[in-house]
Amino acid sequence: MAFEEKRAWSMLLVTVAAYGVYLALVLGRSADAPLAESPYVSALLWTVGAAVAASVVLHIALAAFSPEDANTKDQRDREIHRFGEHVGQSFVVMGAVAGLALAMAGLDQFWIANAIYLAFVLSSLLGSATKIVSYRLGFHPW
Numbered sequence: 286m287a288f289e290e291k292r293a294w295s296m297l298l299v300t301v302a303a304y305g306v307y308l309a310l311v312l313g314r315s316a317d318a319p320l321a322e323s324p325y326v327s328a329l330l331w332t333v334g335a336a337v338a339a340s341v342v343l344h345i346a347l348a349a350f351s352p353e354d355a356n357t358k359d360q361r362d363r364e365i366h367r368f369g370e371h372v373g374q375s376f377v378v379m380g381a382v383a384g385l386a387l388a389m390a391g392l393d394q395f396w397i398a399n400a401i402y403l404a405f406v407l408s409s410l411l412g413s414a415t416k417i418v419s420y421r422l423g424f425h426p427w
Contacts, residue, residue: 288351289362290420293369295343297413303336304406321395329402365419373412380404 307328315323383400 287362287420288347289358289366290417291347291351292344293413293416293420295347296340296409297417299336299339299343300406300409300413303332303339304402306335307332307402321393323395325395325398329398333402361424365416365424368419368424369412369416372415373408373410376404376408376411380408 310328310332311323311325312320314325314328380401380403383404384397387397387400
């Protein structure tokens with residue numbers, strides 16, 4: 286397995302875990318109150334921070350276990366990385382548009398923040414999945 290594919294797998298797993306923890310915290314805190322009134326800011330900040338830290342630690346661990354592959358990136362790796370990032374960025378744009386639409390509609394900050402966070406999560410998942418599929422099934426630039 287290529288080192289960059291390992292990184293894509295680690296990013297996918299970290300993203301799923303962090304967002305799952307965030308959802309559990311926010312949904313668990315809502316109790317009988319409306320969801321938009323549940324405290325979400327600290328959970329969002331902590332899960333995003335923890336995801337970044339976990340991603341860095343996993344990348345360092347992967348590099349430590351295979352140091353010969355860590356700094357090796359060929360043309361195919363660069364093209365797959367670029368392709369995955371381009372595909373994933375579509376959700377960042379959709380999240381920005383959704384956030385703008387929700388703000389213009391006058392919705393609560395809770396919904397705006399969660400729409401944008403979901404867009405970042407989907408961007409990471411789609412980008413990582415695209416990279417993994419490209420490594421597994423082959424990448425053929427048009």
